[in-house]
Amino acid sequence: MSNISNISNIFIKTENLCFSYDNDGEEKVPAIKNASIEIEAGSYVAVLGHNGSGKSTLAKLLNMILLPTSGKIYINGRDITDPEMSEDDMFEVRRQIGMVFQNPDNQLVATVVEEDVAFGPENLGVPPEVIRERVAEALETVGMTAYARHAPHRLSGGQKQRVAIAGIIAMRPECIIFDESTAMLDPVGRKEVLQTIGRLNREAGITVLNITHYMDEAVLADRVIVINDGEIYMDGTPVEVFSQVDKLREAGLEVPQSTELLFRLNALGYEFAPGILTTDDCVAAILAKLSRTE
Amino acid sequence: MLKDITLGQFFPGESYIHRLDPRTKIILTVFYIIITFSAKSIFSFAALFLSVVMIIGISKISFKTIIRGIRPVLYIMIFTMILNIFLTNGEDLLFHWKFIKIYKEGIITALLVLVRIIVLITGTSVFITYTTSPIQLTDGIERLFSPLKRIGVPVHDLAMMMSLALRFIPTLIEETDRIMNAQKARGADFSTGSLASRVRALIPIIIPLFVSAYRRAEELAVAMECRCYRGGEGRTRMKILTYGLNDFFAIFIFLLFLAAIILINIYAPGFKL
Amino acid sequence: MDTIIELKNITYVYGSGTPFQMTALDDVSVKIKAGFITGLIGHTGSGKSTLVQMLNGLLRPHAGQVLLHNKDIWENPKEISSIRFKVGLVMQYPEYQLFDETVGKDIAFGPKNMKLSDEEIARRVEEAASFVGIDKALLDKSPFDLSGGQKRRVAIAGIIAMRPDVLVLDEPAAGLDPRGRKEILGRVRQYQRDTGAAVIIVSHSMEDMAKYCDEIIVMNRARIFAQGSCAEIFARAEELVAVGLDVPQIAYIAQALRRGGCELEGDIYTVEGALSALVSLFEKKGIPRKTANNA
Numbered sequence: 001m002s003n004i005s006n007i008s009n010i011f012i013k014t015e016n017l018c019f020s021y022d023n024d025g026e027e028k029v030p031a032i033k034n035a036s037i038e039i040e041a042g043s044y045v046a047v048l049g050h051n052g053s054g055k056s057t058l059a060k061l062l063n064m065i066l067l068p069t070s071g072k073i074y075i076n077g078r079d080i081t082d083p084e085m086s087e088d089d090m091f092e093v094r095r096q097i098g099m100v101f102q103n104p105d106n107q108l109v110a111t112v113v114e115e116d117v118a119f120g121p122e123n124l125g126v127p128p129e130v131i132r133e134r135v136a137e138a139l140e141t142v143g144m145t146a147y148a149r150h151a152p153h154r155l156s157g158g159q160k161q162r163v164a165i166a167g168i169i170a171m172r173p174e175c176i177i178f179d180e181s182t183a184m185l186d187p188v189g190r191k192e193v194l195q196t197i198g199r200l201n202r203e204a205g206i207t208v209l210n211i212t213h214y215m216d217e218a219v220l221a222d223r224v225i226v227i228n229d230g231e232i233y234m235d236g237t238p239v240e241v242f243s244q245v246d247k248l249r250e251a252g253l254e255v256p257q258s259t260e261l262l263f264r265l266n267a268l269g270y271e272f273a274p275g276i277l278t279t280d281d282c283v284a285a286i287l288a289k290l291s292r293t294e
Numbered sequence: 295m296l297k298d299i300t301l302g303q304f305f306p307g308e309s310y311i312h313r314l315d316p317r318t319k320i321i322l323t324v325f326y327i328i329i330t331f332s333a334k335s336i337f338s339f340a341a342l343f344l345s346v347v348m349i350i351g352i353s354k355i356s357f358k359t360i361i362r363g364i365r366p367v368l369y370i371m372i373f374t375m376i377l378n379i380f381l382t383n384g385e386d387l388l389f390h391w392k393f394i395k396i397y398k399e400g401i402i403t404a405l406l407v408l409v410r411i412i413v414l415i416t417g418t419s420v421f422i423t424y425t426t427s428p429i430q431l432t433d434g435i436e437r438l439f440s441p442l443k444r445i446g447v448p449v450h451d452l453a454m455m456m457s458l459a460l461r462f463i464p465t466l467i468e469e470t471d472r473i474m475n476a477q478k479a480r481g482a483d484f485s486t487g488s489l490a491s492r493v494r495a496l497i498p499i500i501i502p503l504f505v506s507a508y509r510r511a512e513e514l515a516v517a518m519e520c521r522c523y524r525g526g527e528g529r530t531r532m533k534i535l536t537y538g539l540n541d542f543f544a545i546f547i548f549l550l551f552l553a554a555i556i557l558i559n560i561y562a563p564g565f566k567l
Numbered sequence: 568m569d570t571i572i573e574l575k576n577i578t579y580v581y582g583s584g585t586p587f588q589m590t591a592l593d594d595v596s597v598k599i600k601a602g603f604i605t606g607l608i609g610h611t612g613s614g615k616s617t618l619v620q621m622l623n624g625l626l627r628p629h630a631g632q633v634l635l636h637n638k639d640i641w642e643n644p645k646e647i648s649s650i651r652f653k654v655g656l657v658m659q660y661p662e663y664q665l666f667d668e669t670v671g672k673d674i675a676f677g678p679k680n681m682k683l684s685d686e687e688i689a690r691r692v693e694e695a696a697s698f699v700g701i702d703k704a705l706l707d708k709s710p711f712d713l714s715g716g717q718k719r720r721v722a723i724a725g726i727i728a729m730r731p732d733v734l735v736l737d738e739p740a741a742g743l744d745p746r747g748r749k750e751i752l753g754r755v756r757q758y759q760r761d762t763g764a765a766v767i768i769v770s771h772s773m774e775d776m777a778k779y780c781d782e783i784i785v786m787n788r789a790r791i792f793a794q795g796s797c798a799e800i801f802a803r804a805e806e807l808v809a810v811g812l813d814v815p816q817i818a819y820i821a822q823a824l825r826r827g828g829c830e831l832e833g834d835i836y837t838v839e840g841a842l843s844a845l846v847s848l849f850e851k852k853g854i855p856r857k858t859a860n861n862a
Contacts, residue, residue: 050744050745050746050747051714051715051716051743051744051747052714060516063520065516065519065520087524091522091524094519094520094521094522095522098520098521099517099520101513101516101517102742103510103513105465105510106510106513106514106517107513107514107517108461109457109458109461109514109517109518109521110427110428110429110457110461111304111427111428111429111460111461112304112306112427112429114532115427115429115532115533118531118532119518119521119523120521120522121530121532122529122530122531122532123521123522123523123524123529124522125528125529125530126530127530128530128531128532128533128534131530131531131532132532135532149306150306151304151306151464153464153465153468156611157611167521168521171521171522180742183741183742184741184742186610186611186771187610187771187812187813188610188611188811189611213744213745215745252744252745252746253744253745253746254745256816257774257815257816257817257820257838258816258817258820260838261817261820261838261841261842261845264838264842265842265845265846268846268856269856269857270849270854270856271857279816279819279820279823280823282820283820283823283824283827286824286829286845287824287827287828287829289849289854290829290848290849290852290854358585469663472658472663473663473664475620475625475658476658476661476663476664477664477676478625478648478651479623479625479651479655479656479657479658479726480651480664480676480677480680480725480726480729481648481651481652481677481680481681481729482676482680483648483680497666498664498666498667498676499666501666502663502664502665502666505663505666505711506663
C-alpha cells in the first residue's frame with residue numbers, strides 16, 4: 001500500500017505486553033503476560049483460546065480501549081503506548097483498527113441501517129457527500145444494500161452483524177478485529193459473516209484478526225495464534241497448530257473431527273501426515289493409504 | 295404480548311410527513327399541542343378529529359399501528375372519562391341514583407376529553423416517533439436548541455442519550471418478554487394475588503432487566519468508542535437538514551388551522567368545554 | 568419406549584391478520600419418548616423455538632393438543648403453571664434470568680413457587696447444584712460474581728430443582744467454548760442417566776447432537792421433517808443438506824469414503840464409530856501399522 005520502501009509491512013507489533021485488571025484493590029489478576037507478536041499487513045489471523053484466556057483483552061489493548069500495564073504496542077510503526085499520544089492520535093488508531101463484537105444488538109446505535117453505518121464516518125468528521133458514498137459502498141461490500149432503509153432490530157443475527165461490519169468498513173480501517181463475532185449466530189448467520197470476513201481480507205486487503213473458539217473458523221485463516229492463560233501458547237499455520245492435538249486439548253480447545261480421526265489412527269500406528277484439516281484432504285489421505293496396498 | 299407495543303417506534307417511509315425537516319416536525323408538534331388545548335367548541339373538536347385522520351392518512355402509517363399505539367394508555371383514557379362523566383355538573387340530567395348524577399354535559403365533556411387525548415397521542419407520535427428516525431429527531435432537537443449551548447447546556451449529549459434510549463426500546467421490550475417467559479417457566483405468577491405480592495413478583499423481572507441493560511450500556515459505550523465517538527465536536531452528518539418549501543407550507547397550514555380553531559371557539563354556537 | 572409427551576396436530580400462527588403473519592407450526596404431530604435424550608434440530612425460523620414453548624404451555628396452540636402423560640395440558644388453563652413444573656424449560660442464554668441475592672436462593676425460586684416445605688427446597692437445591700457441578704460453597708455467593716459457564720449451570724439447576732418429568736434445554740451450550748460445551752452437555756447426559764427423566768435438547772451443532780442424543784427430530788418450515796435414531800437421521804445426509812442443515816463432518820467423511828470405494832461397515836456419525844470401522848477395514852486389507860514398541 002505504501003510506496004515508502006523502508007516501512008516494514010508489519011502492521012501490529014507487541015513487545016513484552018502485560019496487562020492486569022484492577023480487582024478492587026485486591027491482588028491484581030494478570031490477563032496478558034509478556035506477549036510479543038508481529039502481525040503482517042494483509043494477513044488473516046485466527047486467535048484461539050478458551051473463555052477467559054485473555055484473547056479479548058488483547059484485542060482491547062490493540063485499539064486503546066485498555067492501556068497496557070507494561071510493554072509496547074506498535075500500530076503501523078507508531079508506538080501507541082507513547083505518553084505523548086494525543087487524543088487525536090488515539091482516535092486515528094481506532095479508525096485504523098475497527099472492532100466487531102459478539103452481540104450485534106449492543107453495537108448498533110441507529111434505528112435505520114444506513115444511519116448506523118454512517119455513525120463512524122460522522123464521528124470522523126467526513127463531509128456528507130463522502131459519507132453517502134462510503135455508506136453505499138460499505139453496504140454493497142457486505143451485501144446489505146437492499147436493507148439500507150430497514151430497522152436493524154427486525155434483521156436476523158447474521159444480517160445485523162454484517163451491518164455492524166459495514167459500519168466499521170465505512171471508517172476505512174486497515175485492520176478489523178472480530179471479537180467472537182459469530183458466537184451468537186446460527187450456522188447460516190455464521191457462514192454469511194465468515195464469507196464476508198474472507199472477502200474483506202482477499203479483496204480489500206484488510207488485515208483480519210478473528211478471535212474465536214470455533215476450530216472450523218480457525219482453519220480458514222493463514223495463521224493461528226493460541227492464547228492460554230494470557231500467554232502466547234502456540235503460533236503457526238493452521239496445519240502446524242492443529243497437528244498438535246494434545247497440546248490444544250490442554251488449552252481447553254478441540255480440533256476438527258477430520259483431524260481428530262487421523263490423529264487417533266496415527267496413535268494406533270497407522271501413519272498419516274499430521275495436521276490434515278479439511279474433509280477432502282482427510283478422505284484423500286485415507287483413500288491413498290488403502291490404494292497403496294492394492 | 296409486549297412485543298406489540300408500538301409507542302416510540304419508527305416506521306421508515308417516504309410520505310410527505312416523513313420528508314419534512316425534523317425541526318419542522320418538532321415545531322408542528324408544539325403547535326398541535328397548543329391547538330388541541332385551545333379547542334373549546336364541539337365543532338373545533340370535530341375539526342381536530344378530522345385533522346388527525348388526515349395526518350395519519352398523509353403519513354401512510356396504518357390505522358392498526360395507531361390503535362396499537364393508543365392501547366397502552368387505554369386505562370388512563372377510561373379513568374379520565376369516568377371522572378368526567380361523574381364529576382361534571384350540568385343542566386340536562388340523564389340519570390340519577392342516590393348521590394350519583396350523570397348529566398348530558400358530562401358525557402359530552404368525557405367524549406371531548408377522550409378526543410383530546412387520542413389526538414394528542416396520535417398527533418405527537420405520528421410527527422415525532424413514527425415518521426422521524428431517532429437520529430433525525432436528535433439532529434432536529436440538537437439544532438433547534440443549539441442556542442442553549444452558549445449557556446452551558448450539553449445539548450448534543452442529551453440528544454444522543456435520547457436517541458439511544460429510543461433505539462433500545464424494542465430491544466429491551468423483547469428482553470422483558472424473554473425474561474418473563476423464563477421466570478414463568480419457573481412457575482412465577484404475575485397475574486394473581488394481592489397488589490403487594492404482584493409487586494414482589496416483578497423483582498425477578500426487573501433485576502435481570504436492569505443487569506442486562508447495564509451490560510448492554512457498557513458494551514455499547516465500548517462499541518461507540520471503537521467507532522471514534524467523542525461527543526458532538528467535529529462531528530458531521532450524512533443527512534444535512536435544510537428547510538424546504540414543504541416545511542414552510544406545513545407551518546403555514548398549521549398557523550391557519552390554529553386561527554380557524556380560535557375563530558370557531560369564539561363564533562360557533564353549541565356546547566363549549 | 569413409552570411416550571411421555573405428545574403433540575397432536577398442532578398449529579400456531581404469529582401475528583395472524585397482520586402483514587407479518589407467519590405460520591410457525593403447521594399441523595405438527597410428534598411423540599417424545601420417556602427415558603431418552605431427544606435432539607431437536609432445524610434452522611432458525613423452522614419452528615423449533617415455538618414448538619419448545621408449546622411443551623410447557625408458554626404458548627397456547629391455535630389448533631391441536633399437547634398431551635403430557637396422555638392428558639391435555641390445556642384441559643384446565645388455570646392450572647397451566649403446574650404443567651411448567653412438570654416440563655422444565657431452560658431458555659436460551661438462561662444466565663440472564665438470574666436475579667436473587669445468592670445462588671442458592673436463585674435455584675430455590677422454582678421449588679418455592681411449587682410451595683414445597685423449606686427442608687424439601689433445601690434438599691432439592693443441593694441436589695440440583697450437585698447435578699450441574701456447582702460447589703456447595705458457591706451457594707451463598709451472589710450469582711453475579713460467577714463466571715459465564717457457572718452462571719449457565721446455576722440457571723439450569725434452577726429448572727432441575729423442580730424435578731421435572733421432562734427437561735427441555737434450548738441451545739444449552741450456545742456461546743460456550745469447547746470445554747464449557749462438553750461440561751454442560753456431559754452434565755445433562757449424566758442427569759438423564761441418573762434420573763431417567765426425558766430430556767430434549769435444541770441445538771445447531773450436529774456434532775453435539777450425534778454425540779449426546781439417542782433420538783433426533785428434524786424440523787423444516789413449520790413441519791416435522793424427520794424423526795429417528797442418530798444413525799437413521801444422519802444416513803440421510805443429502806436430504807438434510809438440501810433443507811439447509813448440516814451433518815457432522817465425520818458423516819461427510821464416511822460418505823465420501825464410501826463413494827470412493829471404501830467398504831465401511833455400520834452407521835458412522837461419531838469419530839469413535841469412524842475409527843472402529845476404519846481400523847477393521849485396515850486390518851482386513853492388511854495395512855501395516857507401527858506398534859508402539861518399534862516406533
